[in-house]
Amino acid sequence: MDELLSEFLTECIENMTVLDTELVRLEQNPNDLELIGSIFRIVHTIKGTCGFLGLPRLERVAHASENVLGRFRDGEMPVTPSAVTVILAALDRIKEILDALAETQTEPEGDDLDLIAMLDRVLAGGEAEPPARAEDGAGGRSVDPSAGVDGESIDGEEMNEGANATAENEMATDHASPFESTAPEKPRDVGEHSSASRKATGSTPVNASSKGTTEGEAGNSKSAAVTAQTLRVPVDLLETLMTLVSELVLTRNQLLQMVRNTSDNSFKAPLQRLSHITSELQEGVMKTRMQPIGNAWSKLPRIVRDLAIDLGKNIELKMIGAETELDRQVLELIKDPLTHMVRNSADHGLETPEQRAAAGKPEQGTITLNAFHEGGHIIINISDDGRGLDVDRISQKILANGLAGEAELASLT
Numbered sequence: 001m002d003e004l005l006s007e008f009l010t011e012c013i014e015n016m017t018v019l020d021t022e023l024v025r026l027e028q029n030p031n032d033l034e035l036i037g038s039i040f041r042i043v044h045t046i047k048g049t050c051g052f053l054g055l056p057r058l059e060r061v062a063h064a065s066e067n068v069l070g071r072f073r074d075g076e077m078p079v080t081p082s083a084v085t086v087i088l089a090a091l092d093r094i095k096e097i098l099d100a101l102a103e104t105q106t107e108p109e110g111d112d113l114d115l116i117a118m119l120d121r122v123l124a125g126g127e128a129e130p131p132a133r134a135e136d137g138a139g140g141r142s143v144d145p146s147a148g149v150d151g152e153s154i155d156g157e158e159m160n161e162g163a164n165a166t167a168e169n170e171m172a173t174d175h176a177s178p179f180e181s182t183a184p185e186k187p188r189d190v191g192e193h194s195s196a197s198r199k200a201t202g203s204t205p206v207n208a209s210s211k212g213t214t215e216g217e218a219g220n221s222k223s224a225a226v227t228a229q230t231l232r233v234p235v236d237l238l239e240t241l242m243t244l245v246s247e248l249v250l251t252r253n254q255l256l257q258m259v260r261n262t263s264d265n266s267f268k269a270p271l272q273r274l275s276h277i278t279s280e281l282q283e284g285v286m287k288t289r290m291q292p293i294g295n296a297w298s299k300l301p302r303i304v305r306d307l308a309i310d311l312g313k314n315i316e317l318k319m320i321g322a323e324t325e326l327d328r329q330v331l332e333l334i335k336d337p338l339t340h341m342v343r344n345s346a347d348h349g350l351e352t353p354e355q356r357a358a359a360g361k362p363e364q365g366t367i368t369l370n371a372f373h374e375g376g377h378i379i380i381n382i383s384d385d386g387r388g389l390d391v392d393r394i395s396q397k398i399l400a401n402g403l404a405g406e407a408e409l410a411s412l413t
Contacts, residue, residue, distance in 0.1 A: 002105070008049055009102050010232065015042050016095050020302040023084055023091070027305075030079035040069040046094070055107045058097050064119040065090045071123060083122045088302070090115055235328075238288050245278075245285050252278045289329075293371045293380070294322030296335040300342055304367065307346045314353050314364040315346055321371035324378060334380075341382050342367060349386035361385070 022039050029035060047062035065087055071077045093115055100108040252275055259267050297319050308315040326334075350356075350365035357363055370381040398404050404412070 012098055017298050019091055024301040024305050027084050036072045040073050057107050061090055061093055061112050064116045068122050086118050086122055241285050245282050248278055289327050290325040291328050291331050293324045293326055296331050316364050316366045318368040324371040345384040349384040351387055
């Protein structure tokens, strides 16, 4: 693949995740001019780069979205949930085109006139009818909004057994990037740029909200557009470095043992220095494998938003401890199960506003994610303030599946 195109895809797919999150935040803070400006700059950069690379379809969709965002930025029209939903639908279309572009290295043919017409109606001050479903890929296959982050349907009744770790081709570290990113500084995201971007659908009204990654950040949603200084290197190279550092540690230990068995003290000072440097090098290489758990949570605000709309529920998502770091491979293994559990909370745990009001609860339900260190372990709590487990329904399932008899079931708590 052409190097410029590859770098463009990398930056775009990363920025799509940022835009998803920031547009959900914008719905909750429609007068945040700094946030509007940040979103506008990202879309403007995507549009400009599409023109430079000769990608007219992407450029047209991005340009139509930029026009609406420009009106927001200039204060010429208010930010409304329906307008944000149409922009999110445009981002989904951009993701689909990027997916096909990554697979074939050529921009797919397609007709985006319906989407551009909706954006133009919003631009003219009208209330466009947002699409109830986002199309999957250039072919136009529809996707259920209750589908998982990868666009596949997930059974809300059953937990997927395990999760497949996604192999990544590149990894972000702190250095300069060939393409200047206009996205606000965020936790490093691994692998999103090397695979097809995930699908999430848009819809009409907004009734889901998300807090910041920590309780302290929740009250301060503004973030300056800071250029992320990164250098992408192949994961295989990092794995090789890790292996070499392990060999270096073994060699250091052998040398230290040899010095202990000799009366010659001339080697002790340089070996102590070597030991110190080796330990620092080992720690540094280990840190390149660590990623904030916020990377696994980055798509959840958009997913919860779309679920809330689809289910007719009012949901607030709180994320605490997003800076807690995990090994990259562990993070990939738990990403899909975490997403599935959040979806289950929204789908089965939280009640509708009417049901909550009848039970004397606030109409808005809350899902809370909390990650923290405890006793040498990393604990991830996922909770909601919904109705809890339906014991009668669970009992019926157990009996129907022959997992226990009525007598045994009666003894269970």
